Amino acid sequence: MAIAVDDTALTEKGLDAPEGKLGRVLLLACGALAHEILALKRLNNWDHMDLQCLPAKYHLYPDKIPAAVEDAVHKHRDDYETIFVVYADCGTGGLLQAKCAELGVEMVEGPHCYSFFEGNDVFAKTSEDEITAFYLTDFLVKQFDAFIMKPMGLDRHPELRDMYFGNYTKVVYQAQVNDPALDAKAQTCADKLGLPLERRFTGYGDLATALSDI
Amino acid sequence: MSEEQDDIILSELSDDELVPQIHDDLYDGMKEEIEESVHILLDRGWMPYDILTKALVEGMRIVGIDFRDGILFVPEVLLAANAMKGGMTILKPLLAETGAPRLGNMVIGTVKGDIHDIGKNLVTMMMEGAGFEVKDLGINNPVENYLDELEAGEYDILGMSALLTTTMPYMKVVIDTMVEKGMRDDYVVLVGGAPLNEEFGKAIGADAYCRDAAVAVETAKEFMATKHNQLSA
Numbered sequence: 001m002a003i004a005v006d007d008t009a010l011t012e013k014g015l016d017a018p019e020g021k022l023g024r025v026l027l028l029a030c031g032a033l034a035h036e037i038l039a040l041k042r043l044n045n046w047d048h049m050d051l052q053c054l055p056a057k058y059h060l061y062p063d064k065i066p067a068a069v070e071d072a073v074h075k076h077r078d079d080y081e082t083i084f085v086v087y088a089d090c091g092t093g094g095l096l097q098a099k100c101a102e103l104g105v106e107m108v109e110g111p112h113c114y115s116f117f118e119g120n121d122v123f124a125k126t127s128e129d130e131i132t133a134f135y136l137t138d139f140l141v142k143q144f145d146a147f148i149m150k151p152m153g154l155d156r157h158p159e160l161r162d163m164y165f166g167n168y169t170k171v172v173y174q175a176q177v178n179d180p181a182l183d184a185k186a187q188t189c190a191d192k193l194g195l196p197l198e199r200r201f202t203g204y205g206d207l208a209t210a211l212s213d214i
Numbered sequence: 215m216s217e218e219q220d221d222i223i224l225s226e227l228s229d230d231e232l233v234p235q236i237h238d239d240l241y242d243g244m245k246e247e248i249e250e251s252v253h254i255l256l257d258r259g260w261m262p263y264d265i266l267t268k269a270l271v272e273g274m275r276i277v278g279i280d281f282r283d284g285i286l287f288v289p290e291v292l293l294a295a296n297a298m299k300g301g302m303t304i305l306k307p308l309l310a311e312t313g314a315p316r317l318g319n320m321v322i323g324t325v326k327g328d329i330h331d332i333g334k335n336l337v338t339m340m341m342e343g344a345g346f347e348v349k350d351l352g353i354n355n356p357v358e359n360y361l362d363e364l365e366a367g368e369y370d371i372l373g374m375s376a377l378l379t380t381t382m383p384y385m386k387v388v389i390d391t392m393v394e395k396g397m398r399d400d401y402v403v404l405v406g407g408a409p410l411n412e413e414f415g416k417a418i419g420a421d422a423y424c425r426d427a428a429v430a431v432e433t434a435k436e437f438m439a440t441k442h443n444q445l446s447a
Contacts, residue, residue, distance in 0.1 A: 062409070093379040093409045111380050131327055131354065153289025157243075160292050167329040167353055 007142050010034050015053035017076065023050040025214055026076050028069060028105075029086035031056030032139040033113065036176055036204055037086060040211055049214070052076065056139065060151055062091035066099040073103050084214050086207075088112045108210045113137060116206040117174050132169040134195065136186060138176045144189045154192070161194060171195045174202045224251050229258065233269050240273035241280075243293025245300040252301045262308040263315070270301050271343040278340075278428035288332075295336055302339065315345050318438045321363045322373035323351030325384040330377035333407060333427070337373060340427040346371075346434060357388045364401060370441065371434055374420075376407040386418035393419070402437040404430060 005015055010031035017026060029037055031053040041049055052072060058064045065087065073083055085100050085107035100107045110116040114135040115123040140147055149155045152164055171193060173186040183199060190197035224247065227235055232251055239247040248270075255265045277294045280286040286294075320341055324334050331353050338348050349367065351359050360372060372392075376382040385405050392398040398419075405415050406424040415423030421437065424430035 089379060091379055091409060093382070093411075093414070128327065131329055151287075153287070153292075157289055157293060160289060160296075163292055163296070163332060167331065 005034050005038070007139070008146070010053060010139075011056045011143050011146050014055040015051060017050045017052035023048045024081045025049045026080040026083045027051045027086050027211070028072050028076070028083055029053050030059070030090065030113070032059065032137065032143075033086055033207070035139065036207060037211070039177075040204055040208055044212065046211070049211075050080070056143070057146070059090060060147070062093075063095075065090060065092055066095045069096065070099055070103060073105055082214065084211075086211075088116055108207065110206065113207075114174060116210070117176065117202040117204065118200070119202075119205050130172070132167060133172045133198075134165065134168045134170070134193065136171060136173045136189060138179075138182055141173060141182050141186045141189055144185070144192075148189075149192065161192075165193050165195065168193070168195055171197050173197060173199045175199055176202060176204060225254055229255070229260075233272075236269040237273040237276055240270065240294050240297050241277055241286075243290065243297050245297040248297045249300045249304060252304050256304075256308070262305045262312050266302070266305050266309065266314070266343055270298050270305075271340070274298055274340060274343065275428060278426060282426060282428075291336070292332065295339060298339060298343070302343065306342075316347055317345040317435065318370040319347045319349070319368060320371040320373055320434065321349045321351060321360060321367075321369050322375070323355040323360060324353040324375045324377075325381050325388070326354055326356045327384060328376050328378055328381035329353045330407075331375070333377070334373075334375040336427040337375070337406065337424075337430045340431050341373075341434060344431045344435065346431075357384075357391045360388050361391065361395065361397075364397065369401060370438060371402045371404060373404045373406070373430070375405070377409065379409045382407060382409055382414065383418075385420065389419045402434070402441075404433060406430060 014031045015034055025048055027037055027049050029051060034051065034053045037051055054068050054072065058068060069085055076083060083105045085105055087096055088108050088110040089096060090112050097107065108116055110120040114137065117137060152160065154161055171190040175182065178201065186199065187197050222235065224232065224235065232254065236248060236251045239251065252265055255269065274294060277286060277291060281291050322334055322338055324331050338350050341348050349363060351363060364372060374385045374388060376385065389398065389403060403420045404422050404424050405420040410423055412423045422433045424433050
């Protein structure tokens with residue numbers, strides 16, 4: 001059964017695991033990955049997995065992520081056989097990896113979701129030539145205002161745009177699904193940043209592999 | 215404050231009123247008002263260095279404190295910096311003419327693979343405001359850029375900046391290369407950027423990690439004072 005999840009709630013509050021013990025694996029994830037994880041669960045009938053998401057807005061303050069993951073692991077440790085952390089390094093500078101090792105839980109490999117959606121191996125090879133690319137995923141396209149326009153003050157002070165984005169040369173929209181409405185919104189996002197758009201269909205990339213290995 | 219601003223005629227303020235008003239205008243990111251006030255003080259015979267330090271740098275110091283305390287955020291700091299830049303543009307050529315004191319020379323740049331320069335630009339501006347001559351190498355600098363510039367000029371300080379956890383390790387490449395070439399001890403190496411911390415700075419062999427532009431200025435001043443004392447001893 002599909003679970004309806006609201007993007008604003010995923011950004012601000014995250015998503016609580018279902019009440020009552022349902023699965024034996026808890027996926028402790030970033031709210032920005034909820035739709036993709038739920039889609040993979042449906043596609044693969046991974047009924048043994050439950051999903052708990054931390055607020056996606058923690059990406060604006062990466063130093064909050066390790067402590068929040070630690071709290072959630074402690075909270076749910078007794079309820080599940082396995083807890084798997086569905087974050088990449090995500091700007092924590094190795095601190096999340098160290099925290100997961102300390103807690104004895106595994107996490108997704110890679111520097112950030114742009115990398116594992118594209119495939120970590122491919123991204124490692126191409127990203128050196130793409131340092132002037134600004135990446136968006138489906139979730140970031142949908143929550144562009146919450147993650148880019150408002151926190152950077154561009155909604156109030158559009159004149160700051162070039163101070164932030166003057167060194168970028170393109171927006172790369174990594175599409176997890178084919179959705180013309182999201183494509184159109186991605187174009188609007190790129191227009192707001194004054195950059196050309198490149199759409200790249202990635203699907204779920206290494207996320208699917210990582211979850212299937214649990 | 216902006217409603218009050220409409221009623222204020224800057225040229226009618228006394229010096230004692232205008233300087234705090236400049237601090238307020240910097241805080242509010244009002245570039246045109248800053249430029250006007252700088253011209254007013256110059257017309258009143260103020261030395262460019264006094265305008266820079268007492269009005270602009272002091273105003274940005276207040277902005278820096280409120281940023282550190284979580285009262286102001288990046289967009290407001292950028293607006294303030296933009297306003298200060300307006301004032302600096304007027305003062306910079308005059309500072310050279312009037313023999314403003316120079317504290318030291320610095321090379322600064324964002325490391326290879328990284329194109330983020332907001333923090334670096336803030337540091338550059340605040341260091342210049344504090345009396346340092348700064349050569350800004352821009353973004354995406356391989357080790358050769360830093361070393362070539364250091365060898366080409368007479369510099370005291372190397373500053374490196376990175377915003378990404380994937381690019382900050384490159385700072386160690388630069389420092390290690392300086393060690394290999396026997397030039398590490400000739401310079402103070404300061405590092406900064408959002409994902410860095412003090413432990414990282416120590417681990418890569420930098421002299422100091424600077425969490426913001428104001429700390430960078432204070433740290434640079436301390437190192438220059440130490441160097442000066444050593445030379446005098």
